Amino acid sequence: MATANISIGRPGLVDERNHFGFEMRTIEMVWHREIIRFVRTRTRILSSFVQPILFLFVLGYGMTTLVGTTGGFDFKKFVFPGIVSMTVVTTAIFSAISIVWDREFGFLREMLVAPVSRGALVLGKALGGSTIATVQGTIMLVLAPLIGVHLTVMLVVEVILLEALMAFALTTFGVFVASRIQKMEGFQVVMQLVLFPMIFLSGALFPLEGLPSWLAFITRINPLTYAVDPLRHVVFAAQNMPPAAAARFATGVTIFGYLLPLWGEIVIVVAFALIFLVLAISGFGKPD
Amino acid sequence: MNSSSDDQGPANPIGKEPVEPAQDQESEASVSADTKVPAIEVNSLSKKYGEIEAVKEVTFQVSQGEVFAFLGPNGAGKSTTIRMLCTLTKPTGGSATVDGFDVQRQPTAVRRRIGLVFQEPTLDQQLTAEENLRFHAVLYRVPRQQVDERIDRVLKLVDLEARRKDLVSTFSGGMARRLEIARGMLHTPAVLFLDEPTIGLDPQTRALMWEDVLRLRTEEGVTIFLTTHYMDEAEYADRIAIIDHGSIVALDTPDELKKMVGSDTVELSTSDNKLAASNLEQLGYKVKLGEESLVVYVENGEQQVTAIIEGSQVPIRNVRVHRPDLDDVFLHFTGREIREGHAERAFPMHFRSFRR
Ligand SMILES: Nc1ncnc2c1ncn2[C@@H]1O[C@H](COP(=O)(O)OP(=O)(O)OP(=O)(O)O)[C@@H](O)[C@H]1O
Ligand SMILES: [Mg+2]
Numbered sequence: 246m247a248t249a250n251i252s253i254g255r256p257g258l259v260d261e262r263n264h265f266g267f268e269m270r271t272i273e274m275v276w277h278r279e280i281i282r283f284v285r286t287r288t289r290i291l292s293s294f295v296q297p298i299l300f301l302f303v304l305g306y307g308m309t310t311l312v313g314t315t316g317g318f319d320f321k322k323f324v325f326p327g328i329v330s331m332t333v334v335t336t337a338i339f340s341a342i343s344i345v346w347d348r349e350f351g352f353l354r355e356m357l358v359a360p361v362s363r364g365a366l367v368l369g370k371a372l373g374g375s376t377i378a379t380v381q382g383t384i385m386l387v388l389a390p391l392i393g394v395h396l397t398v399m400l401v402v403e404v405i406l407l408e409a410l411m412a413f414a415l416t417t418f419g420v421f422v423a424s425r426i427q428k429m430e431g432f433q434v435v436m437q438l439v440l441f442p443m444i445f446l447s448g449a450l451f452p453l454e455g456l457p458s459w460l461a462f463i464t465r466i467n468p469l470t471y472a473v474d475p476l477r478h479v480v481f482a483a484q485n486m487p488p489a490a491a492a493r494f495a496t497g498v499t500i501f502g503y504l505l506p507l508w509g510e511i512v513i514v515v516a517f518a519l520i521f522l523v524l525a526i527s528g529f530g531k532p533d
Numbered sequence: 534m535n536s537s538s539d540d541q542g543p544a545n546p547i548g549k550e551p552v553e554p555a556q557d558q559e560s561e562a563s564v565s566a567d568t569k570v571p572a573i574e575v576n577s578l579s580k581k582y583g584e585i586e587a588v589k590e591v592t593f594q595v596s597q598g599e600v601f602a603f604l605g606p607n608g609a610g611k612s613t614t615i616r617m618l619c620t621l622t623k624p625t626g627g628s629a630t631v632d633g634f635d636v637q638r639q640p641t642a643v644r645r646r647i648g649l650v651f652q653e654p655t656l657d658q659q660l661t662a663e664e665n666l667r668f669h670a671v672l673y674r675v676p677r678q679q680v681d682e683r684i685d686r687v688l689k690l691v692d693l694e695a696r697r698k699d700l701v702s703t704f705s706g707g708m709a710r711r712l713e714i715a716r717g718m719l720h721t722p723a724v725l726f727l728d729e730p731t732i733g734l735d736p737q738t739r740a741l742m743w744e745d746v747l748r749l750r751t752e753e754g755v756t757i758f759l760t761t762h763y764m765d766e767a768e769y770a771d772r773i774a775i776i777d778h779g780s781i782v783a784l785d786t787p788d789e790l791k792k793m794v795g796s797d798t799v800e801l802s803t804s805d806n807k808l809a810a811s812n813l814e815q816l817g818y819k820v821k822l823g824e825e826s827l828v829v830y831v832e833n834g835e836q837q838v839t840a841i842i843e844g845s846q847v848p849i850r851n852v853r854v855h856r857p858d859l860d861d862v863f864l865h866f867t868g869r870e871i872r873e874g875h876a877e878r879a880f881p882m883h884f885r886s887f888r889r
C-alpha cells in the first residue's frame with residue numbers, strides 16, 4: 246500500500262512524492278472533522294430547520310391568496326421543493342463559516358502550515374459542507390406526506406443527487422467567500438447581502454413568470470435558478486398534477502424564448518461549482 | 534522504529550565545545566554525528582515590513598539534537614524568524630535551510646520536517662485531544678499503522694493520556710499548551726519550533742513542559758528551536774541567542790554568556806549612581822550603569838563588597854551581591870533589562886495567552 250515505503254518525519258526518509266492516497270486521506274479527514282463538529286453542535290441542526298419550516302407554512306398559506314389561481318394544486322406543494330432547496334443552500338453556505346471560525350481560533354494555521362495541498366483542504370471542506378447540507382435537505386422530506394407531496398424511492402434518489410450537486414456548488418461558493426474574509430461579522434454581512442436575494446430570485450419561493458423584465462433578467466443570471474428548477478421538476482414529475490396546475494406552475498427556465506433542457510441546467514450548476522472550487526482553492530489561506 | 538537509537542545525535546555546534554545537556558540526563562544520542570547537516574542554518578536572514586526591520590541580517594547555526602533558545606523582549610523579531618524558518622513568511626534578504634532544505638526553494642520539504650507550536654493557540658476546541666492528534670497525523674502523512682502508537686506515545690510524553698477522549702474546550706490553558714507540544718511532536722519532526730511554549734503556564738507546569746521538551750530531545754533526537762522571554766527558561770537551552778531589535782547581540786551557551794558578564798555582580802544603589810560609577814571605573818572596576826542602580830562586575834562579590842562600597846565614595850542605600858544570571862547577561866548585551874517596556878511580569882501571565 247501507499248504508506249508502506251515511508252518512515253515518518255525522519256530526515257531523508259520522508260516520502261517526497263505527492264501520493265494520491267495521501268491527498269485522499271487528507272480530504273477524508275477534513276470532511277470527517279466537519280461532520281464531527283456538525284454533530285456536536287445540535288442547536289445548529291435544529292435551528293437550520295426552523296427557518297425553512299416557517300417559510301413553508303407562511304408562504305404556503307399566505308401566498309395562496311396572492312398567487313391567485315393554482316389550478317387545484319396546493320401552493321404548499323409548489324413551494325415544497327423550493328423550501329428543500331432553501332434548506333440545502335443556507336446550510337451549505339453557512340457551513341463555510343467554519344473557515345472563519347477556524348481563522349479566529351487559530352486552527353486554520355495548523356492546516357495551512359501542514360505539507361498538504363490547499364486543494365485537498367478545500368475539497369474536504371466543501372465535501373463536508375455538502376454532506377451536511379444534503380442530509381439536512383433530505384431530512385426535510387419527512388414533511389412531504391404532511392403536505393401531500395407523493396414520494397417514491399426513485400424520486401428520493403433523484404432529489405438527493407440534485408441536492409448534493411446544489412450543496413457542493415454553494416459550499417464552494419461559501420468557501421470562496423469565507424477564505425477572503427477575516428471577521429465573523431463580515432461573513433454574515435456578505436451572506437445577508439448575497440444569500441437572501443439569491444434565494445428569493447431563484448424561483449424557490451414563488452413562480453418566476455410574470456416578473457418585470459429586469460427582475461426576470463436577474464433571475465436568469467442567478468445560478469441558483471438553475472439548481473432549484475431541476476429539483477422542482479423531478480418532484481412535480483412524480484405528482485399527479487392536474488393539467489391546469491402543470492400549466493400554471495410550469496417548470497423549466499426559458500432564456501430568450503428558448504427552453505433550457507434539464508441537463509443544460511445541470512451543466513450550468515456544475516460549471517458554477519467548478520469555477521468557485523478553483524477560485525476557492527486559489528484564494529485559500531492567502532491572507533495571513 | 535524511530536527512537537533515539539538511530540543516528541540523529543547532535544553534532545558539535547560549529548566552533549563551540551560540545552554542549553552539555555542543560556538537564557541531568559546524558560543524551561545518549563550525543564555520540565558521533567559527524568557528517569550531519571546543521572539542523573538549521575541561517576545566513577544574513579532579514580525581514581522588513583515596510584519601514585520596520587523586524588529581523589536584521591541574522592546569522593546562526595543550530596546542530597542536530599541541540600536545544601537552541603531565542604531570548605528577547607516583545608517585538609525583538611523572534612516570531613518573525615520562526616515564521617521565516619517555517620516557510621510561512623518570505624524573507625526579504627538572506628537565506629536559511631532547515632534540515633538541509635532551503636526554506637524558500639523547498640518549502641514543502643521543509644514543512645514535512647518540522648513541527649511547529651505557534652505563539653497563539655491553534656487547537657480545535659470542539660474536537661477531543663485524540664481527534665486533534667489524528668487530524669494532525671493525516672496532515673503530516675504519518676503512516677496509518679503507526680498513528681495509534683504515536684498518539685499513545687506523545688500523550689504519554691505530556692502526561693495527558695487520561696484526557697485523550699475529552700474535548701479540548703474542557704482543558705485548562707496549560708493542558709492545551711501541552712497538547713499542542715505533543716501535536717508538534719506527533720510526526721517526529723527533525724526540528725521542533727516552539728514559539729513561547731510556556732506562555733500562560735504556571736511555574737509547575739512550565740517545569741513539567743521543560744521536562745517534556747528535554748525528554749523529546751533525548752528520546753527522539755529532535756532539534757529544538759524555541760523562543761522565550763523568561764531568563765530562567767533559557768537556562769535549559771544548550772545555546773542561547775539574545776535577540777534585540779531584530780539583531781542577535783550575543784550567542785553562546787548559558788555558562789559562557791554568564792562568564793562573559795563576569796562571575797559575580799555587586800549591585801549598588803547610591804545617592805549618586807553616576808558619580809559612584811565613575812569613581813569605581815577609575816579604580817579599575819567594570820561597571821554598568823542601570824536606571825536605578827549600578828552593577829559592578831567582579832570575580833568574587835562577597836569578598837569585594839566592602840572594597841566596592843568604599844571605592845564608590847558616595848552614600849550607599851542598598852547593596853546586593855549575586856551570582857550572574859541571564860538577566861545580567863541581557864543587561865550586559867543590550868544595556869536594558871528585559872522586562873523594561875513590556876508588561877510580562879507586571880501582569881498575570883495568563884493575560885497573554887488570550888491575546889489574539
Ligand atoms: N505581519 C506583520 N506586519 C507588519 N509588522 C510586523 C508583522 N509581524 C511582525 N511585525 C513587526 O516585526 C517586529 C517583530 O515582531 P515579532 O512578532 O517577530 O516579535 P517577537 O520577538 O515575536 O515578539 P513577542 O515576544 O511579542 O512575540 C515587531 O516590530 C512587529 O511589529
Ligand atoms: Mg512572538
